[in-house]
Amino acid sequence: MRSPYNKSSRCERGNGRLSLASEARKETIMTLLNERGKVIAGELSTLFEVSTETIRRDLEELERESKLKKVYGGAVKFKPEAEPPLLEREAVHVEAKRTIGQLAAGLVEDNDVIIVDEGSTALQIVHCLEGKQNLTILTNSVPVLMLIIEFQKRGTFDGKLVFIGGEVSAKHLRVSGPIAEKVLEDFYVNKSFVSVDGVSLKYGITSYDYEKAVFTRQMVRNSETAIVVADFSKIDKRTVAKITDLPEIQQIVSDREPPPEWKAALKKMAVTWIYPEYTSASETE
Template structure:
């Protein structure tokens, strides 16, 4: 590797340290090089354990399988999550009973809900708070049902047997589910057992299950399985699917919705 190549890799590491992630497109513009050159830099950093490649770029590697706190997650991929929320809202119909999973990505759906007569079930404190605020402002006319249970202050959610039992009392039209990892073979996975159990129960109760995931979640597999790709009907992402997704999408008739492409 040339001296200039080493300097560029140090710059990539600086960006990862500051932002936690970096996109290949950003690096192509920054360094004025080809995608292949950027891919080589990321391959070398990943082989050294200094970066973790994801769809469209790289993220800072984590030494532990640990879910970031809610407030930290809120700062990541904000623009991408708003794109996902806008697209996901198009799937909702007047009068639907909707499950809104915990996490920062499902939150992006709320501001785009213009349908009438909705019933929203959630175990997310931030989601319930935003929905109440919008109801008081006249921007949401539906019902909000909060699913109680064991409270996680760090992640601002409830989980456990009480939450799952509450979910079992409802038939859900559409479940909007968050994930930590989305893999073409491993399916939907999570960093937390309690979170995965609630999401799994919601999918079981739903007529349609929609995964909301930004591109940094693609290609990852974590310890706790939420479900397989056969369990969901739609994936809403900020990027079109890569080649390795073509076969499972075709075999399962699974709809992938992205800003520039609908598969």
């Protein structure tokens, strides 16, 4: 049976089939996908005269670049994800976020000046800060603000609290935008705990929201130590708005160790990855 994909006219043909290098093959896959909305791995294997394993690798690479979504037997067009509301985010990967919160809180020392970003993972850090002495905490998160106020009422928070003003998002319970950026310009901190939606060696750290990304980028720049907090679902993922490149980050706190193929690159960039089994010896492995 004739393949339904033989319409492509930009490719050289050999014996009625296509013979392409990897990048050109992926470009043609995207052309076919845009025309038809779906591609089948077996048919692509026949079309390009390569193994189905090669096609799966092509599709995986295109998926990592957010160009398509793999499904059983092939792939469909990529539909950009939308950032879920905060209440929905708080209900997923709960144990992973608690683990990250404990690890990140362990990096906070008495007398530190820190920024705690908005987000369900960053919020977990604050639960572990009771008992720290003489902290100054800046935040753009309404839940972080309310939790620290509760600690103040109980007498378990010793320090100062600064809420960064600006445009409030009721959906995400956070502040961002030009006013918030202007307020942040006047502060320099020891450590910032940064929430992200994606962490990628190639694309850096990213967010779903452009205004949030711009605010967080400034947070990183105004910190002696910028610390990303990200559970396993954010790793090797790219979203729409770039915050900054990985070399601008000093530490990443996660619930799992980094992918093995990342370790050499992280070491070269001087980015420390902290996870539950982390020790200083881990970086030399």
